[in-house]
Amino acid sequence: MNGPRHRIFSPITRAGRASGQRGAAVFVVMLVVTLLTGLGIFAVRSASLSTMASGFNRQLTQTHYVADYAVLAMVGELGLNAQVHSTNMTSGGSTQCVGFAELVAADKTPSCAQYGYGELNALAQTYSSQELLQPPTGTYPATVVPGSLGASPLEGDMRIEVTDWHPAWPILPGNDATKGQLGYAMVTVSAIGLVRPNPTGMAAGTWDTASATAAGVESSRAHVVLGPILMSN
Template identity: 30%
Template sequence: MTVFVVLLVITMLGAIGMFAARSSQLGVTNSGRYRQMVQTHYVAEAGMHATVSEFARDSQQYLEQLKASSPPATVSGATYPCQDIPWNPSKPTFRPASTNCLRLGYDTVERSARRRTGNSSLDVFVKKGIGGANESLPGSFGMANIAGNFAIEVTDERAVDPPPAGMAIAGTGPGTSTVFKAVTVRVMGQLIPTEDDGDKLPPTNDTFKYATSIEMIRAEVVVGPVKP
């Protein structure tokens, strides 16, 4: 009887220990996932802020690019349809209300920032590296093997009527020869795994497939004043 009680106690203690170890493992795993989710969210927000900054800098140029941009309805080589203006290939008569879609991306924003600042080595997100004395240099995401990326789609150009408060509505006064426009901006933020040296893994890598996280955000952005 004594042996039975001892074995029962040992079994119970073992079960409690396994439960505690499993709970601890789940806690660590979930905290990592939550951190990745938050980082992905802020990467997407960075893409949205970058888009607003670019349109604020030169609204007219980007609106003209939007009018001239019409992605294909189906995949054509390395060119893909816009996600915000979906076509239905099974119904030839179906087409989006507007087929114009301007694509911007991380590289576009980075090139623009380098051109404006005159700094040819400027990075939107700094990757980790090694300093002159072989010391570790953390990047925008610390020393973790991750990097940020975002893809932007601008669609649905439309007039804003009435214009924002404080702007002329009609007449011959200053500001009446220009208008305000609204566009829909869709940003896909990504957190991508990297090598130990900070270089991004290719999409064909298994780690890339299972460790990449994505978040989509959308906003209506009012730009102007611009030419009608």
């Protein structure tokens, strides 16, 4: 009866096997390092996307309020000087409003009133000695004092168009049902609000491609009743 057989390996054979095992170990280590590196890059990218999304959401909110602010500022001005603006529109006004581009091209002559941030800001300074949007002051970020849009170097701009003047109908309660000298009119206030980066302190209305591509834009509209105003016959 034969006993168990034992295989005898030479030192050269053992060294060859050990060398092969070292190659497999290096492959496993590199695979783990690559996997951990990929997970790290994914985590960093996810964190940056979250920060970017937060910034975009903040800019969207600011742009929304700038557009609403433009409408409210124009409505306030119409309430204070309803007769002036009504007369301006019924006597011709401007024909350069964006919403009337096709009508003007078709030889129509609609009237509108246009206002930018400069005009409304000047009116605000006349009435209250305050600017519509306060810019940040100081050196960013060490000694900056936040402005209306925060501490970041951002600029708000707006464009307003007042269009569609027509006598208000139905007659407002409490007023003469017959056509008299005093009455009410309705207009449409369309505003475009814009918020863009402004690291170099550019003046409002200055074109800059870099900041334009990062700008947030929103439109807002309101129908406003003017009066009592002197109606033309």
